Amino acid sequence: MEASAYKFGPYTIDVREVFHATPLSYAMVNLRPVLPVKRFADLSTDETIDLWVTAKEVGVRLEQYHKANSLTFTIQDGPQSGQTVPHVHIHVIPRKKGDFEKNDEIYDAIDVREKELKEKLDLDIERKDRTMEEMSHEASEYRVLFS
Numbered sequence: 314m315e316a317s318a319y320k321f322g323p324y325t326i327d328v329r330e331v332f333h334a335t336p337l338s339y340a341m342v343n344l345r346p347v348l349p350v351k352r353f354a355d356l357s358t359d360e361t362i363d364l365w366v367t368a369k370e371v372g373v374r375l376e377q378y379h380k381a382n383s384l385t386f387t388i389q390d391g392p393q394s395g396q397t398v399p400h401v402h403i404h405v406i407p408r409k410k411g412d413f414e415k416n417d418e419i420y421d422a423i424d425v426r427e428k429e430l431k432e433k434l435d436l437d438i439e440r441k442d443r444t445m446e447e448m449s450h451e452a453s454e455y456r457v458l459f460s
Contacts, residue, residue: 322351322400330448332455333371337363340371340405342451351399353390368403374458381407385419395424 319326319339326341333340337360350356356364372384385406389396404423413419 321402322398324398327445327448329445330452332452333367333459335363335367338367340367340455342448342455350401353388353401356401364401364403368405370459372405372407375405375455376407378455378458379407379409381409383408387420387423389423 316331316334317328319328319331319334319341321341330341331339332342350360353361368386372386376382376384385404385408387404387406388401390401392399406419408419413422
């Protein structure tokens, strides 16, 4: 059964942004499977299993789709880790050789992006979001990977 909308912390995610869902988690166009709990330790065993299996399935398909040869999975768990949305989520990032000069620079890039997002959310500064049409189009392309 498909939901009409999903919750991501205090935010509502339109169903058109979601490209894969299980009874316990979902994946949306910014590539983050999520569950409605704040911290990783708050997940039940079933939720933990489902979240990682979902991340694995999303990763396998996105790695192929983006013609990558590796994946980075990251979780920021709590505000001091860089978590900007109080909601367990995994960043699933397809990787290619040479995408960063030094491989671990990806973590600096993630930190910068998370800090930028937090500043934008905290200050309520108007940001240039992608349109629903853009996000819906991307999700539609990814949905095909799961059919």
